[in-house]
Amino acid sequence: MTEPPATTPDPHPVDQPHVHGASVELRSVTKHYEAGERGPGAVNDLSMRVPAGRICVLVGPSGCGKTTTLKMVNRLIEPTSGRILVDDRDIASQDPIALRRGIGYVIQQVGLFPHQTIGQNVAIVPSLLGWETARRVARVDELLELVGLDPARYRDRYPSQLSGGERQRVGVARALAADPPLMLMDEPFGAVDPIVRERLQEELLRLQARMTRTILFVTHDIDEALRLGDLVAVFQAGGVLAQLDTPQAILAAPASEFVARFVGADRGLKRLSLTRVRDLEPSPVPTATVGEPAAAGHARLAVATPGIPAGWLLLVDAAQRPLGWVPSARIPTEGVLGATLAEPTGAILTPWMSLRDALSVMLDAEVVTGVVVDAEGLVQGALTIDRLADTLRA
Ligand SMILES: Nc1ncnc2c1ncn2[C@@H]1O[C@H](COP(=O)(O)OP(=O)(O)OP(=O)(O)O)[C@@H](O)[C@H]1O
Ligand SMILES: [Mg+2]
Structure with a gap:
C-alpha cells in the first residue's frame, strides 16, 4: 500500500505499526457528587470498553458527565460505584500517583503552572520520572515543534505570555511528554481557531498512525468526534451513554432520536467525509x-x-x-x-x-x-x- 500524503493521515490505519496502548474498561460506573444524592448522578451506570490503541471520543452536551468520566479513569475522582480497569487491572487497587504517571492528561482549562516556564511545564512528567537533562531538553523541543510552537521562541516564556490557544497546545505537549500508553484529553483543542484546530487534529492522527496509544478524547464538537474517533461515545444528560460505535455506524444508524439530532441533519454528507476515494x-x-x-x-x-x-x-x-x-x-x-x-x-x-x-x-x-x-x-x-x-x- 502507498503511504498517505502528509496532509491526510488515515484515521483508521489497518496495519497498526506499533501499538503502545492500554485498554480501558468501565463496568457499571456511577458517580454521585453529593452523598445520598437522588435522581441521576453526574455519570450513570456507565459501561464501555476501549481496546488498546484506539481513539475513543466522548461527545455530548455540556454537563453530561464527560469530564467526570475522564477524571475517574486517572482517579482524580472516585466513582460512587462500579469498577474501572486499565489494561485489565482494577485501578482502585493501584497507587493513584503511579497510575497518573502512566496516563497523559490534558485538562479542560489547560492548567499550566504559572511560575514555571513553558519548557519546565512540558518537562514535568519527565522530571518526575528522573530523565537526565539532555534527554528532557530534547524532548521539550521536539514536542513544542510538534504542536507548532517554535521552541526557541516559546521554551523560556511563562504561561501568562501566551494566548489561550498557545497554552492549549503546551497542554497537549505536556501530556505527550513521557509518551504514555493512555491519554485523557479534555477538549484539548477547544480554544484554538478552526485552522489551527484542524492542524492539531491532523497532527494527532499522524502521531497516532506512527505510535498507536489509547486516547479518551472529550469534545462538544461532533465533527471533531467523527473525524478523530475510531469509536465515538455519545453521551446525553445525566451521564447516560446513548451510543458507542464507530463513526460510520453511528451515522448510518443512530441508536435514538437524541443521537440522530446530535449528529445533525447532514448525516449523509458527514458519511461522505468518512469514506475515501x-x-x-x-x-x-x-x-x-x-x-x-x-x-x-x-x-x-x-x-x-x-x-x-x-x-x-x-x-x-x-x-x-x-x-x-x-x-x-x-x-x-x-x-x-x-x-x-x-x-x-x-x-x-x-x-x-x-x-x-x-x-x-x-x-x-x-x-x-x-x-x-x-x-x-x-x-x-x-x-x-x-x-x-x-x-x-x-
Ligand atoms: N465537583 C463537583 N461537585 C458537584 N457537582 C459537580 C462537580 N463537578 C461536576 N459536577 C456536576 O456533574 C455534572 C457533570 O459534570 P462534568 O464536568 O462531568 O460535565 P461535562 O460533560 O464535562 O460538561 P462540559 O461539556 O460543560 O465540560 C454536571 O451537572 C456538573 O454540574
Ligand atoms: Mg467538561
Missing part, C-alpha cells in the same frame, strides 16, 4: 492515448461504458496520466488524437481524498465525472455522482 472500486473509463488514430477513439466511444455518461473520451499521455476529456464531436474523423483536443477541466480524484471533497471537486468541474488516479497520478477509472449517491444508500 480509495475505498470505492472505480468504474472503467474509455481512454485513448495521445497519438493514437482518431478512429480508435471513435471505436472506443461506440461501446457504452456502464456508469459513464456517453460521448466522452478520456485522453491520457503515454504514461496513463489524464490530460482531459474529449467530447465525441471534437474527435476528428481522421488523423491522430492530439493533446490539444482535451478540455483541461475535469475532476481529478486522488486515493486519500474524502468522498465529500471528491463531490465538491466534481461539482466544480465542467465534466462532473471524476477521474480516479493512483498515488502516482495514473488513471485508475472514474467515479460518477450517482456512484457516490449509491454508496450512501448502501
Whole structure:
C-alpha cells in the first residue's frame, strides 16, 4: 500500500505499526457528587470498553458527565460505584500517583503552572520520572515543534505570555511528554481557531498512525468526534451513554432520536467525509492515448461504458496520466488524437481524498465525472455522482 500524503493521515490505519496502548474498561460506573444524592448522578451506570490503541471520543452536551468520566479513569475522582480497569487491572487497587504517571492528561482549562516556564511545564512528567537533562531538553523541543510552537521562541516564556490557544497546545505537549500508553484529553483543542484546530487534529492522527496509544478524547464538537474517533461515545444528560460505535455506524444508524439530532441533519454528507476515494472500486473509463488514430477513439466511444455518461473520451499521455476529456464531436474523423483536443477541466480524484471533497471537486468541474488516479497520478477509472449517491444508500 502507498503511504498517505502528509496532509491526510488515515484515521483508521489497518496495519497498526506499533501499538503502545492500554485498554480501558468501565463496568457499571456511577458517580454521585453529593452523598445520598437522588435522581441521576453526574455519570450513570456507565459501561464501555476501549481496546488498546484506539481513539475513543466522548461527545455530548455540556454537563453530561464527560469530564467526570475522564477524571475517574486517572482517579482524580472516585466513582460512587462500579469498577474501572486499565489494561485489565482494577485501578482502585493501584497507587493513584503511579497510575497518573502512566496516563497523559490534558485538562479542560489547560492548567499550566504559572511560575514555571513553558519548557519546565512540558518537562514535568519527565522530571518526575528522573530523565537526565539532555534527554528532557530534547524532548521539550521536539514536542513544542510538534504542536507548532517554535521552541526557541516559546521554551523560556511563562504561561501568562501566551494566548489561550498557545497554552492549549503546551497542554497537549505536556501530556505527550513521557509518551504514555493512555491519554485523557479534555477538549484539548477547544480554544484554538478552526485552522489551527484542524492542524492539531491532523497532527494527532499522524502521531497516532506512527505510535498507536489509547486516547479518551472529550469534545462538544461532533465533527471533531467523527473525524478523530475510531469509536465515538455519545453521551446525553445525566451521564447516560446513548451510543458507542464507530463513526460510520453511528451515522448510518443512530441508536435514538437524541443521537440522530446530535449528529445533525447532514448525516449523509458527514458519511461522505468518512469514506475515501480509495475505498470505492472505480468504474472503467474509455481512454485513448495521445497519438493514437482518431478512429480508435471513435471505436472506443461506440461501446457504452456502464456508469459513464456517453460521448466522452478520456485522453491520457503515454504514461496513463489524464490530460482531459474529449467530447465525441471534437474527435476528428481522421488523423491522430492530439493533446490539444482535451478540455483541461475535469475532476481529478486522488486515493486519500474524502468522498465529500471528491463531490465538491466534481461539482466544480465542467465534466462532473471524476477521474480516479493512483498515488502516482495514473488513471485508475472514474467515479460518477450517482456512484457516490449509491454508496450512501448502501
Ligand atoms: N465537583 C463537583 N461537585 C458537584 N457537582 C459537580 C462537580 N463537578 C461536576 N459536577 C456536576 O456533574 C455534572 C457533570 O459534570 P462534568 O464536568 O462531568 O460535565 P461535562 O460533560 O464535562 O460538561 P462540559 O461539556 O460543560 O465540560 C454536571 O451537572 C456538573 O454540574
Ligand atoms: Mg467538561
